[in-house]
Amino acid sequence: xxxxxxxxxxxxxxxxxxxxxxxxxxxxxxxxxxxxxxxxxxxxxxxxxxxxxxxxxxxxxxxxxxxxxxxxxxxxxxxxxxxxxxxxxxxxxxxxxxxxxxxxxxxxxxxxxxxxxxxxxxxxxxxxxxxxxxxxxxxxxxxxxxxxxxxxxxxxxxxxxxxxxxxxxxxxxxxxxxxxxxxxxxxxxxxx
Amino acid sequence: xxxxxxxxxxxxxxxxxxxxxxxxxxxxxxxxxxxxxxxxxxxxxxxxxxxxxxxxxxxxxxxxxxxxxxxxxxxxxxxxxxxxxxxxxxxxxxxxxxxxxxxxxxxxxxxxxxxxxxxxxxxxxxxxxxxxxxxxxxxxxxxxxxxxxxxxxxxxxxxxxxxxxxxxxxxxxxxxxxxxxxxxxxxxxxxxxxxxxxxxxxxxxxxxxxxxxxxxxxxxxxxxxxxxxxxxxxxxxxxxxxxxxxxxxxxxxxxxxxxxxxxxxxxxxxxxxxxxxxxxxxxxxxxxxxxxxxxxxxxxxxxxxxxxxxxxxxxxxxxxxxxxxxxxxxxxxxxxxxxxxxxxxxxxxxxxxxxxxxxxxxxxxxxxxxxxxxxxxxxxxxxxxxxxxxxxxxxxxxxxxxxxxxxxxxxxxxxxxxxxxxxxxxxxxxxxxxxxx
Numbered sequence: 001x002x003x004x005x006x007x008x009x010x011x012x013x014x015x016x017x018x019x020x021x022x023x024x025x026x027x028x029x030x031x032x033x034x035x036x037x038x039x040x041x042x043x044x045x046x047x048x049x050x051x052x053x054x055x056x057x058x059x060x061x062x063x064x065x066x067x068x069x070x071x072x073x074x075x076x077x078x079x080x081x082x083x084x085x086x087x088x089x090x091x092x093x094x095x096x097x098x099x100x101x102x103x104x105x106x107x108x109x110x111x112x113x114x115x116x117x118x119x120x121x122x123x124x125x126x127x128x129x130x131x132x133x134x135x136x137x138x139x140x141x142x143x144x145x146x147x148x149x150x151x152x153x154x155x156x157x158x159x160x161x162x163x164x165x166x167x168x169x170x171x172x173x174x175x176x177x178x179x180x181x182x183x184x185x186x187x188x189x190x191x192x
Numbered sequence: 193x194x195x196x197x198x199x200x201x202x203x204x205x206x207x208x209x210x211x212x213x214x215x216x217x218x219x220x221x222x223x224x225x226x227x228x229x230x231x232x233x234x235x236x237x238x239x240x241x242x243x244x245x246x247x248x249x250x251x252x253x254x255x256x257x258x259x260x261x262x263x264x265x266x267x268x269x270x271x272x273x274x275x276x277x278x279x280x281x282x283x284x285x286x287x288x289x290x291x292x293x294x295x296x297x298x299x300x301x302x303x304x305x306x307x308x309x310x311x312x313x314x315x316x317x318x319x320x321x322x323x324x325x326x327x328x329x330x331x332x333x334x335x336x337x338x339x340x341x342x343x344x345x346x347x348x349x350x351x352x353x354x355x356x357x358x359x360x361x362x363x364x365x366x367x368x369x370x371x372x373x374x375x376x377x378x379x380x381x382x383x384x385x386x387x388x389x390x391x392x393x394x395x396x397x398x399x400x401x402x403x404x405x406x407x408x409x410x411x412x413x414x415x416x417x418x419x420x421x422x423x424x425x426x427x428x429x430x431x432x433x434x435x436x437x438x439x440x441x442x443x444x445x446x447x448x449x450x451x452x453x454x455x456x457x458x459x460x461x462x463x464x465x466x467x468x469x470x471x472x473x474x475x476x477x478x479x480x481x482x483x484x485x486x487x488x489x490x491x492x493x494x495x496x497x498x499x500x501x502x503x504x505x506x507x508x509x510x511x512x513x514x515x516x517x518x519x520x521x522x523x524x525x526x527x528x529x530x531x532x533x534x535x536x537x538x539x540x541x542x543x544x545x546x547x548x549x550x551x552x553x554x555x556x557x558x559x560x561x562x563x564x565x566x567x568x569x570x571x572x573x574x575x576x577x578x579x580x581x582x583x584x585x586x587x588x589x590x591x592x593x594x595x596x597x598x599x600x601x602x603x604x605x606x607x608x609x610x611x612x613x614x615x616x617x618x619x620x621x622x623x624x625x626x627x628x629x
Contacts, residue, residue, distance in 0.1 A: 023261055027254040035249040049250060056257045128240045146206065147241040153208045172202035178237045186240075 004028065008072040015063055023063075027056055030073050033149065034080055040144045042084055043133050051087060055080035070158055077159050081141070088137060124186060131181035139174035146171055196220050201231050205238065503620045 002014040002022035008029070014022035031052065038048035059066075059076050066075055132140055141160060145151045151159065153167045160167070203209050204217045221227045 020261060021258070024254055024258050027257045031249040031253050031257075032247075035253075036247045039247045040244065045247065048247075049253065052249065053253070053257055053260070057260050060261050124240075125244055128244055132241065132244075143241065147238055148244065153203075153206065168203050168208065169199055171206070172199035175202050175234050175237050176198060178241070179233050182237060182240055 009068070012063060012066065012068075012072065015060070023060055026059075026072065026076075030076060031056075033073065034077065037077070037144055037149050038080060038084060040129075040132065040148055041081075041137075041141055042088070043129075047084075047087065051080055051084045054083050058083070070155075074155055074158055078161070081159060085137070127182065127185040131178055131185060134181055135174055135177055139170055139177065142167055142170045143174040143178065196224065196227060198230060198234075201227065202234055205231065205234055505619070 002011050002019060002025055004025050006014070006022065006025050008026060011022045011025045015026075034052050034055070035045075035048055038051050039045045042048050042051065055076060058079050062079075066072065132143065135143065142156055145156045145159060146153075153164055153171075156162075156167045156171075157164045162170075200209065200213055200217050204214065209217065221231065
């Protein structure tokens with residue numbers, strides 16, 4: 001019986017041995033991280049949730065093909081990223097900052113108690129969010145994986161199936177673009 | 193901005209530099225105020241992004257996923273025996289492939305007399321040189337390795353999409369023995385051409401077939417075994433009107449693929465699902481004789497063979513066998529001994545999702561059956577189309593009444609169209625897929 005304390009490897013073994021319930025451990029363990037990354041990547045929490053669910057199901061059905069060469073999350077993210085890109089090709093991104101804030105526990109209309117502070121915080125987040133959305137997907141993906149997900153270059157390269165050098169150059173370029181974008185929008189706040 | 197590569201500063205921020213690169217960056221930063229400023233800006237960009245709110249998945253997500261997994265599990269159990277859930281079944285399938293690599297036999301046997309007239313149905317290898325039929329087959333290249341497995345998985349997946357897997361369907365696999373079939377056997381090759389001859393009287397004995405299969409697996413039918421792939425793989429005797437002897441060298445790879453797919457499908461109990469689907473799709477409002485699908489009456493699996501008994505018109509059985517990939521071209525090309533010349537595999541895609549289109553495409557012109565015996569499915573489709581496309585009456589007060597009348601008319605028309613033609617006699621066949629060591 002696999003509990004929530006099971007390692008990913010143990011949980012995978014259990015699922016492959018027929019303990020379907022063990023897959024719930026994997027879902028619960030990785031759902032928030034995957035969702036956070038996807039939501040910022042897709043700029044749409046609803047779509048992120050759908051992609052996350054599809055990715056989880058696909059991971060389940062293909063679990064026997066997981067060789068353990070990378071971490072389960074890396075493998076899962078790669079599935080999700082491919083699904084997300086496939087969706088992006090069919091659909092334009094939908095911007096929904098309010099929903100993003102709501103999902104983050106921020107009430108977009110609940111600034112009555114601390115108006116200035118809340119607005120400033122929200123405004124700053126909004127500017128960053130908008131700047132992030134203006135990046136091309138290739139750049140946004142490396143940026144999110146590095147800054148929000150904390151992945152190292154090798155992991156990003158594996159997740160996105162690109163060379164290590166490309167990760168480095170894309171990340172540098174993405175930061176450069178973000179710097180320019182943020183300088184335009186909130187330069188007076190922090191960025192010189 | 194200095195000429196110093198900013199990429200190095202970015203990677204320095206992430207501690208992703210080699211020792212040499214790091215030393216180079218640090219030296220540059222010591223000397224350049226510009227460099228330090230850029231580094232600070234990049235750092236501020238990082239902080240800005242890291243300051244974005246962390247989003248959490250909505251409550252109940254894991255439960256929703258697990259619910260889906262449960263549904264998937266049912267499909268996986270019943271359609272994809274290999275892989276995550278039941279690897280041992282896949283091993284069995286692989287064993288079947290290995291066995292069939294050496295020698296394989298698809299046999300369609302004749303059941304004892306029954307209220308539904310039995311007919312001998314022989315799966316015989318088709319050769320493009322055969323002069324009694326012309327079947328232009330879009331022959332698939334033999335698939336091997338991962339590609340074959342992938343294709344196979346896709347096929348199972350498509351089937352599972354179309355056919356909901358029910359417990360009852362899965363249990364069909366456990367139906368009891370199906371009677372004393374006699375092993376008339378024909379060696380499989382691809383493409384294989386199903387021959388159904390409803391005009392012939394039920395033979396009193398099974399066709400005698402020359403086959404490479406080992407006698408021990410042939411259920412007492414006399415055979416002259418030969419293992420050479422260039423030797424005749426199947427010969428039907430004179431009692432079978434469409435007896436042919438075809439030499440098909442170099443078919444072993446294809447054979448393996450076919451056997452793999454077939455054994456895989458059957459091992460995964462697709463037959464039972466097809467039966468359930470046929471029941472569900474019986475368009476005869478409860479009367480199985482009005483079904484447009486062959487019915488699987490029973491199925492049994494043992495270590496040496498998989499066999500099932502199916503009932504239906506030649507057309508229905510052909511479709512069924514084609515779906516099982518027991519017959520590549522599948523059409524009853526020589527029903528009543530006639531020859532068709534306009535049968536194309538493109539009309540007969542095995543993709544079950546396209547069956548509706550296939551029906552329209554093939555009926556009645558591409559079935560080599562007398563016009564009065566055609567299933568007339570195109571008319572059925574037209575009946576349905578007539579109803580949906582009927583313009584509403586101009587008088588709104590008549591809409592409900594007229595709609596009702598139209599509905600009845602359409603249903604009656606469709607019922608009539610779906611009635612099996614009187615000459616489309618339902619026959620019962622027994623299909624056995626033998627494994628040989």
